[in-house]
Amino acid sequence: MIRYELAGPDLSEVRFAISPLNELTLSLRSLRDPGRFPLHLPWTRSVASADLDREALLALTNDRLWIPDFLNPRPRTPLSRLEDELEVVAATPPDRLRADLDAVHFDGGPPEVLSGRPQEVLRRVVAALRGYWDTCFEPHWQRMRAVLEADIVHRGRTIVHSGMAAMFADISPRVALADDLLTIQLVTSKVDYRRTTAGDGLTLVPTLFTRNPSTPISPEEPPVMFYPARGLGTLWTTDRPQAPRALQDLIGATRSGLLTLLEAPASSTELAVRLGVTTTAVNQHLRAMRAAGLLTSARHGRSVLYLRSDLGDRFIHATT
Known part of the structure; x- marks a missing residue:
């Protein structure tokens, strides 16, 4: 259970953002196990034969479909640019890189492709993600972004008409706001912490590649929640x-x-x-x-x- 104490009497620190990098890295789940994401099958079939560094890309997740936290940095602006987000990834400190990879590959360590010198690993990861974006995402990004933006507009209307608590309740049964305490029940039940959003705010990021809300697994990370966007069923039809x-x-x-x-x-x-x-x-x-x-x-x-x-x-x- 994650608990965020929302700062400010009007909850003004809650903001929305769209992250191209977030979509790119979370989509690795669909690439690794298409059967768990049936609504994306038209897309996964279309990219099945793409020329990608699949060894590096698939090593960035595991059988539980976990993604290292350094690949999902909190968006710095409401409409982040992929180039800016990849620069953040490229600047990941070596200790952070190793800790996040070890957390994902906890049952034997990272695959060989991710076991070299940190700078070399980061260069290959960034290059693999860049190639993945150019080949599989950029042709569809305008449509993907439209669905994400429509979700944010819907959330904003819900806040205006029904309030912040109703907006959070509409996201998922796993999310609830009572007074100024937001609780998020993760699928990974072993993760449990509480922290305030004071000074950092809370960023809400809709995504097309998750079925449940998720947050960073470390209380040291800035408060952010990724959640499933509305309208996914219309994306590829x-x-x-x-x-x-x-x-x-x-x-x-x-x-x-x-x-x-x-x-x-x-x-x-x-x-x-x-x-x-x-x-x-x-x-x-x-x-x-x-x-x-x-x-x-x-x-x-x-x-x-x-x-x-x-x-x-x-x-x-x-x-x-």
């Missing part, structure tokens, strides 16, 4: 939602499909992939529907996320 026939006749198949999908926030890029049309066409429809009051929009980072308005909700319900 192309949808043509069945909108009510009356709605299709009234505003057309594409716009009725958009209105049906936008029950949850999404970007134009994500919507284009799911509907199988161009982003340019989707943007034209979204602008017209927003101007008509059927949609609302909010900017997060470099993306604009759209959501059905109250009028859009009534429009949908009136045609069913």
Whole structure:
């Protein structure tokens, strides 16, 4: 059990962030054991034959799918850049590197590929991760990021409408906030500590490659919680939602499909992939529907996320 004492009467130190490195390293679980992540099978099949340093990449996890803490540094900004995060990894102190690798490979020590001089190990790890990103992640990152950003927008709306405790409860049954104490029940039950977030704050990082919330296993690490993002089921699928026939006749198949999908926030890029049309066409429809009051929009980072308005909700319900 991890317990974070949240500092500040308005919980203003709780912040959200997206980490490309976090997604990259946690995805090694899916690469190692695809059967545990069935929703990612379209992606894992597509990268199965990629030219990667698989020996180094797969050595960074174990049969329990643990990842060394030095590969998941707390994001320094809400929208971190992979290059900046890899620089942090490359600067990992030798003692920290050895301790984190030993913690993962506790039953016999790190594999040979991770047993050399620390600087050589780090160079190979960073190069392997860079190649993995370029080949397997960069072509899909815009879509992945859109799902992560939509999750953060959803969490923000929950906080506004229902409060911070409701937002945490919505993340997982393993997470609960009572007064100013946040408790996180890890799958690894042997980890147990309590610490304050005063001076550090608490960073919440949505991820597409975990099924349960997780935190650093050491109380010396800055407070951070990785949690499963909403919308994973839509990530690799192309949808043509069945909108009510009356709605299709009234505003057309594409716009009725958009209105049906936008029950949850999404970007134009994500919507284009799911509907199988161009982003340019989707943007034209979204602008017209927003101007008509059927949609609302909010900017997060470099993306604009759209959501059905109250009028859009009534429009949908009136045609069913």
